[in-house]
Amino acid sequence: xxxxxxxxxxxxxxxxxxxxxxxxxxxxxxxxxxxxxxxxxxxxxxxxxxxxxxxxxxxxxxxxxxxxxxxxxxxxxxxxxxxxxxxxxxxxxxxxxxxxxxxxxxxxxxxxxxxxxxxxxxxxxxxxxxxxxxxxxxxxxxxxxxxxxxxxxxxxxxxxxxxxxxxxxxxxxxxxxxxxxxxxxxxxxxxxxxxxxxxxxxxxxxxxxxxxxxxxxxxxxxxxxxxxxxxxxxxxxxxxxxxxxxxxxxxxxxxxxxxxxxxxxxxxxxxxxxxxxxxxxxxxxxxxxxxxxxxxxxxxxxxxxxxxxxxxxxxxxxxxxxxxxxxxxxxxxxxxxxxxxxxxxx
Amino acid sequence: xxxxxxxxxxxxxxxxxxxxxxxxxxxxxxxxxxxxxxxxxxxxxxxxxxxxxxxxxxxxxxxxxxxxxxxxxxxxxxxxxxxxxxxxxxxxxxxxxxxxxxxxxxxxxxxxxxxxxxxxxxxxxxxxxxxxxxxxxxxxxxxxxxxxxxxxxxxxxxxx
Numbered sequence: 001x002x003x004x005x006x007x008x009x010x011x012x013x014x015x016x017x018x019x020x021x022x023x024x025x026x027x028x029x030x031x032x033x034x035x036x037x038x039x040x041x042x043x044x045x046x047x048x049x050x051x052x053x054x055x056x057x058x059x060x061x062x063x064x065x066x067x068x069x070x071x072x073x074x075x076x077x078x079x080x081x082x083x084x085x086x087x088x089x090x091x092x093x094x095x096x097x098x099x100x101x102x103x104x105x106x107x108x109x110x111x112x113x114x115x116x117x118x119x120x121x122x123x124x125x126x127x128x129x130x131x132x133x134x135x136x137x138x139x140x141x142x143x144x145x146x147x148x149x150x151x152x153x154x155x156x157x158x159x160x161x162x163x164x165x166x167x168x169x170x171x172x173x174x175x176x177x178x179x180x181x182x183x184x185x186x187x188x189x190x191x192x193x194x195x196x197x198x199x200x201x202x203x204x205x206x207x208x209x210x211x212x213x214x215x216x217x218x219x220x221x222x223x224x225x226x227x228x229x230x231x232x233x234x235x236x237x238x239x240x241x242x243x244x245x246x247x248x249x250x251x252x253x254x255x256x257x258x259x260x261x262x263x264x265x266x267x268x269x270x271x272x273x274x275x276x277x278x279x280x281x282x283x284x285x286x287x288x289x290x291x292x293x294x295x296x297x298x299x300x301x302x303x304x305x306x307x308x309x310x311x312x313x314x315x316x317x318x319x320x321x322x323x324x325x326x327x328x329x330x331x332x333x334x335x336x337x338x339x340x341x342x343x344x345x346x
Numbered sequence: 347x348x349x350x351x352x353x354x355x356x357x358x359x360x361x362x363x364x365x366x367x368x369x370x371x372x373x374x375x376x377x378x379x380x381x382x383x384x385x386x387x388x389x390x391x392x393x394x395x396x397x398x399x400x401x402x403x404x405x406x407x408x409x410x411x412x413x414x415x416x417x418x419x420x421x422x423x424x425x426x427x428x429x430x431x432x433x434x435x436x437x438x439x440x441x442x443x444x445x446x447x448x449x450x451x452x453x454x455x456x457x458x459x460x461x462x463x464x465x466x467x468x469x470x471x472x473x474x475x476x477x478x479x480x481x482x483x484x485x486x487x488x489x490x491x492x493x494x495x496x497x498x499x500x501x502x503x504x505x506x
C-alpha cells in the first residue's frame with residue numbers, strides 16, 4: 001500500500017520503455033499522466049468538497065443541508081454542475097471580451113499549478129523544486145491578477161470594486177504569509193518541501209512555531225478570499241464582487257479554482273506545519289489526505305462562525321498586527337537558533 | 347404545418363438529444379438558485395423557509411444569489427409597483443436561460459388587496475410568464491416547498 005502509486009508510475013514508465021521510447025519521452029508522458037490525474041482528482045474532489053461544506057455549514061446553523069439528491073445528498077453538486085454546464089453563456093456587450101473570457105481559465109490554471117510541489121506522500125511529488133516553498137507563494141499570489149482581470153474585463157462597477165478589494169487584500173496578506181513561513185525556512189535551512197517534511201520526523205513545526213502557524217492560517221484565509229475575509233465577493237455589499245457578470249460555467253470555474261486553492265493551501269499547511277505525509281501505521285498518502293481534510297474543516301469552521309469584517313479593519317489588522325507579529329516571530333526564531341547553538345543542543 | 351410535423355418526427359427519432367435533455371433537466375430541477383424580489387411579509391417567510399426549522403437546503407435550493415447572472419429562478423414575493431416594473435423586467439432580462447418565475451403570495455399572483463390601486467400591477471403575469479403560483483397571505487414555508495416541488499416536476503417533465 002505504501003508505495004502503491006510509486007510502483008504504478010514505475011510500471012508505467014517501464015511499460016513505455018518496453019515499447020521502445022527513450023527515457024526522456026517516457027518521463028514526459030509520465031508527467032502528462034500525472035497532471036491529468038491531478039486535474040481529475042481536483043475536480044472530483046471538489047464536487048465532494050462543496051457538498052461537504054454545504055452539509056457542514058448546515059450543521060453549524062442547526063439545519064440538515066442537502067440530503068435529497070442521492071445518498072445523504074452527495075449528488076447535489078453533480079446536479080448543480082449539470083445545470084451550470086447548460087446555462088446560457090452571457091458575455092456583456094460592454095465587456096473586454098478577451099480578458100473577460102481568459103480570466104476564469106487562467107484562474108484555474110494557476111490554482112492547479114500549485115499542486116506541482118506538494119509532496120502527496122513519501123516520494124510522491126510531481127517536481128521536487130529546491131525553491132518549492134517560494135514557488136508556492138509566488139504562484140499563489142498570481143491569482144490576484146486573474147481576479148483583477150475578471151473585475152476589469154467585466155466593465156461593471158461592482159466587479160471593479162470587488163477586484164480592487166481583492167488586489168488590496170491579497171497584496172497586504174501576502175507579506176505576513178511569506179514572513180510566517182520564514183521561521184521554518186530558518187530552522188530547516190531549506191526551501192525544498194521534501195526536506196521540510198523530513199525535518200519534522202521528530203517534532204512537528206506547529207509545536208516549534210505556533211505563532212507562525214496562527215499567522216499563516218489567518219493570512220491564508222484572507223489569501224483564499226474565504227470568510228471572514230471574503231471582501232472581494234461580499235454579496236451583501238458588492239452583489240457578487242469580481243464575479244458579478246459571469247454566468248454558468250465561467251462562474252463555476254472561478255468557484256472551482258477557489259476550492260482548488262483551498263485544498264492546495266490546506267495541503268501546504270499540513271506539509272509545513274503538521275508533519276506532511278508522516279504518521280504511524282497508515283500509508284503516507286492517506287496521512288496527507290487526512291491532515292488536509294482536517295485543516296479544511298478548520299477553514300469551514302472559521303468561515304461559518306465569524307461574520308465578515310470591514311475593509312479598513314482588514315487592512316489595519318494586517319499592517320498593524322500580523323506583520324509586526326510575524327517579524328517578531330522571525331527575530332525570536334533567530335534568537336532561539338543562536339541560543340540552541342550556544343547551548344550546544346543543535 | 348408540414349414543417350411542424352417534420353420537426354416532431356425528427357425529435358421523436360432523435361434519441362440522443364432527448365436523452366441528454368433528460369439528464370440536463372434532472373440537474374436543472376435539483377438546483378434552482380433563486381433571485382428574490384419582495385416587499386415585507388412573504389420575504390420573511392422566505393427567510394423562515396431557509397432557516398433551521400424548515401430548511402430549504404434539503405432540496406438543494408438554498409443558494410440565494412445576489413446576482414441575476416447566476417440565478418435560475420426569479421421569486422416574486424410581493425406586489426410589483428409601476429415604478430419597480432422596469433427594474434423587474436431588466437433583472438429578468440439579465441438572467442441567463444433557462445429561467446423560471448415563481449409568484450409567491452396573493453400580491454404577486456393578482457395584486458392582492460392593492461389590485462385596484464393606481465400604482466400596482468395586477469399580478470406578475472401582466473409582465474412575465476409565471477411558471478408556478480403559490481397562494482397565501484403570506485405563504486407558509488410548506489406551501490413554498492410544495493410550489494418548488496411542483497416546479498421541479500414541471501422541469502423534470504420538460505414542460506417549460
